[in-house]
Amino acid sequence: MARSDARVTGKLDIGVVALAGIDSKQDMTTASQFVKSAKIAKTSIVIHDSVAAIYATTKGRPGIVVNSGTGSFAAGINSKGAYARAGGWGYIAGDEGSAYDIGLNAIKMAFRSFDGREDNTELSKILKRRFRIEEVDDLVSRIYHNGLTVEQIAAVAPEVISSAQRDMISRRIINDAGTELGQLVCAVADRLSMTRRRFPVVAVGGSFRSGTYLIRALKAEVRRCCPKAHITIQVDIEPAQGSLSIALEAFRKRH
Numbered sequence: 404m405a406r407s408d409a410r411v412t413g414k415l416d417i418g419v420v421a422l423a424g425i426d427s428k429q430d431m432t433t434a435s436q437f438v439k440s441a442k443i444a445k446t447s448i449v450i451h452d453s454v455a456a457i458y459a460t461t462k463g464r465p466g467i468v469v470n471s472g473t474g475s476f477a478a479g480i481n482s483k484g485a486y487a488r489a490g491g492w493g494y495i496a497g498d499e500g501s502a503y504d505i506g507l508n509a510i511k512m513a514f515r516s517f518d519g520r521e522d523n524t525e526l527s528k529i530l531k532r533r534f535r536i537e538e539v540d541d542l543v544s545r546i547y548h549n550g551l552t553v554e555q556i557a558a559v560a561p562e563v564i565s566s567a568q569r570d571m572i573s574r575r576i577i578n579d580a581g582t583e584l585g586q587l588v589c590a591v592a593d594r595l596s597m598t599r600r601r602f603p604v605v606a607v608g609g610s611f612r613s614g615t616y617l618i619r620a621l622k623a624e625v626r627r628c629c630p631k632a633h634i635t636i637q638v639d640i641e642p643a644q645g646s647l648s649i650a651l652e653a654f655r656k657r658h
Contacts, residue, residue, distance in 0.1 A: 453478035453488050460605040460637060467602065467632075469588050469621070471580070471610035473557045475501035477587035479602075481595040489590040494553050500584035502610050506559035508576045510546075513539050516572070525570040529562045560610060567616045577616040584617075585624020592629050601631040611636050 453476050456468045467479035475498050476491030494503050513530050515521040517539045527539050536542055545551060566573040584606075592598045604625055610617060622634050 453491065454486065456607065457486075460607065461603060465597070465600070465602050466605065467588050467591050467597075468605045468607060469584050470608045471500050471502065471584055471606070471617070472608035473502050473553060474498045475504070475584060475587065475608075477584070477591045479588075479591040479595055479597070481597055482600075485595055487591045487594040489587045489594075500580040500582075500587070500610075502557035502560035502608075503553050504583070505563050505576055505580050505610065506556040508579070509559050509563045509573070510542065510556070512572050512576065513542075521572060524572040525566045526563065526573060529559065529566060533559060533562070561612070564610065564614045564617060574616055577614065578620045580610075581614075581617040581620025582624050585621045585627075588621075588625050588632075589628035592632070598629050599631070600629075601633070602629075604629075604632050604634045606634065606636045 453468070453470075456470060457463070457466065457478055457480055460466070460468045461480070463480065465480055465482045467477055469475075469477040474491060474494065476488060478486070478488040478491075480486050490497055490499065492498065494501075498504055509526045510530065512521055512524060513526045516524045516527055530539060530542060531537070534542055534545055536545070563573050564577055567577045568574075588604055589598075592602075606618065606621060618634075618636060625632055625634060
């Protein structure tokens with residue numbers, strides 16, 4: 404949204420910019436310099452978008468948010484205000500438990516079934532219908548010649564989640580994804596010394612929309628490492644609300 408669209412006149416007092424992809428100190432330095440040069444506010448605060456997600460769900464109180472959308476991550480804040488994040492390394496290096504991860508594993512398992520290395524699976528029908536192919540092996544040319552985008556692969560996930568009620572291999576994929584997401588939460592809780600404390604874990608992202616098995620596996624893994632944690636599902640969040648909370652907190656500290 405442009406400043407004119409938001410009807411902003413003059414310079415803002417505090418601006419909070421939440422960005423994805425700032426995964427190193429160098430990334431943060433570069434992003435901060437860019438935002439500062441844009442002069443959108445007298446004081447500009449640049450944060451990773453996971454911080455905005457935390458504030459949108461826990462309002463800055465101690466807790467952990469775990470996200471499974473196209474990508475995945477977990478991030479949290481403890482009672483001392485310390486922040487930690489796990490995952491979010493992108494589709495090549497990470498994103499375990501994400502919609503992309505679920506979709507990619509569905510493709511792999513369909514190929515294994517085609518080979519005879521796995522039992523027959525409903526995933527084969529799902530992929531043939533979605534990509535309009537006659538046989539599963541026809542998908543090879545789509546992958547390596549035409550190319551499949553991250554979004555196209557991630558879009559398979561809802562059908563895999565739905566088929567988990569009927570298909571053992573789909574169920575295994577979803578259970579593994581939920582466990583991976585739980586491990587992200589456990590890693591954050593351990594780094595923040597929260598494993599023995601009572602705190603909320605908020606699961607967000609489209610993968611949880613109807614993911615009974617996904618949620619069940621997530622809860623089982625989190626309870627293993629953080630028995631006092633309370634898990635809730637909040638599929639849709641508005642990160643801008645988190646950025647607003649951070650801006651208000653910064654404003655109160657200054658006045």
